[in-house]
Amino acid sequence: MSGSGTDRTKAGRDLEGPVVILVEPQLGENIGMTARAMGNFALSRLRIVKPRDGWPNIAAQRAAAGADHILERAELFDTVQAAVADLDLLFATTARAHDQAKPVVAPEGAAREITAHIAGGGRAGILFGRERAGLENDEVALANRIITYPVNPGFASLNLAQAVLLMGYEWFKLATAGALPFEMPERSERASQHQIDAFFENLVRELDKVEFLRPAEKRDTMLVNLRNIFTRMEPTKQDMHTLHGVVMAIAEGRKGPAKGGVLDGEQATRLRALLAEHAQGTLTSESGTVRGLARMLRRNPTDAERILWQSLSRDRRFAGQFKRQTPVGRHIPDFVSFVHRIAIELINPGETEVIVAERAARGTWLEARGYKVIGMTTADVERDLQTELAKVEASLRK
Incomplete structure (x- = not known):
């Protein structure tokens, strides 16, 4: 996990864990990443034996990613013997058999023994060797147990911080009984x-x-x-x-207001009547409402509108030349071609007198400004679309 999982508002765990001892680490970056791994699992005691690049180390601080408190309290030693002198249970980590007659355990087994030992008042530590050569025989000889990791024998080398992290994970899991930092939010009660x-x-x-x-x-x-x-x-x-x-x-989607829905004739007539009644007294400042109603019609075409629009937008004779439910001044014809100055009006069955009057007024207004108005009934569009399209084509040629 990256640093994005760190919540500075939460208190960290304060646990008594094993001492981590790094023997002659070469790179400051590895020390810093080790401190970061320790911080992940509440290990706080770090001892360093003869770091190659000296101490303190700015590279370690940069790599610690916020685990500065561990580096600040790190203890420096000249020999491994001095670093482990006060410990009464010591583990040495190694990927190689050192032919020494002492127990060899996996990280989880070591974590169990460390947890029990510390709970009984003991002091435990874990030795981690050099990046390239690991621990020497005489250093392993100081330990009570050997820890080795179940890794691919053909590629057993672990980065220093990785080795510390795996050991810290197994110990922390036992020390906290495997408690996770968060869980799924409480769901509503089960359905009956x-x-x-x-x-x-x-x-x-x-x-x-x-x-x-x-x-x-x-x-x-x-x-x-x-x-x-x-x-x-x-x-x-x-x-x-x-x-x-x-x-x-x-x-109900076909008749709903969602984008792509389809109005039936009665619904379309009611909406058009509302638009017509509003348009009779519309002021310039009210154009936003008119445009809003137009958008509702555009999102909810009737079957006839949808059929005609698909043809006007896909047929090579008309493609790209018409727009649907677009305001022309204060008026909104069903379809309009600004290039050819043609407006198409669809006539729905059962239209109110208000709609008829508003359409007539719109037609007069459009014709006075050089638009040709073509009227089509929805029944004709649904019954014989090609004949209606031929009318439009003929108008384009004039």
């Missing part, structure tokens, strides 16, 4: 069987409307499989509310 049944009935009702559950002989099996999907997930009450909303949004 009644809620699941109500949702499932609603789902099946909508699936029947689109004939999803067929053939008939497979209906029962499909229903069982569907129900098992939801019972396996152990949904909460909030999950059920969300799923209800999803099903209803899909079921």
Whole structure:
């Protein structure tokens, strides 16, 4: 994990852990990264034996990434014997067999022994060797136990900080009983069987409307499989509310206000009537409202509008030449070509007198400014689109 996981507002763990002893480390960066690894797992006591590049070391401070408190309290020694003199349980880490008759343990086994030893009042430490050569035989001889890592025997070399991190992880996991720093937020209470049944009935009702559950002989099996999907997930009450909303949004989507929805004739007429009534008394300062209504119509085309717009935008004769529901002054024709100064008006069945009057006024206004207005009924567009497109093409040629 990167530094982004560090929360300075939280108190760190204050645990009594083993001493980490670095024997003749070569690079300050490795010492700094070791301190960072120690900080991750609440190891705070660092001892350094004869660092090659001297001490203090600016490279170590840069690499510590905030673990300066460990470096500031680090103790410096001239010999390994002096660094381990006060410890009564010492482990030496190595990837090589040193042919010494002493127990060899993995990190988790060492962590168990260290935890128990410190709990009993003892003082434990872990030796980590040089980056290139590791620990020498006489240094390993000082230890009570050898720690080796279960790594790829063909590539057993670990970076110094990596070796410390793995050991720190195993110790910290035991010392904290494996407690994680956070957990999943509390969910809402589980949905009752009644809620699941109500949702499932609603789902099946909508699936029947689109004939999803067929053939008939497979209906029962499909229903069982569907129900098992939801019972396996152990949904909460909030999950059920969300799923209800999803099903209803899909079921009503064609008539809903979402982008790409489709108005039926009655809804389109009501919206156009509202637009027409508003336009009768519109002032310049109110143009934002008119444009807002136009956007609603543009997002919710009727079937006839959608069919005609697809042809006008894809047919090579008209592509790129028309816009839909675009204001021309204070008026908004259904389709307009500014290049050819042509406006197309779709006439819906059952239009109110207000709509008819507003369209006539719009036509007069447009014609006075050099626009040709073409009227089309939605029934003609849906029944014989090519004939209506031929009218538009003929107007382009004039």
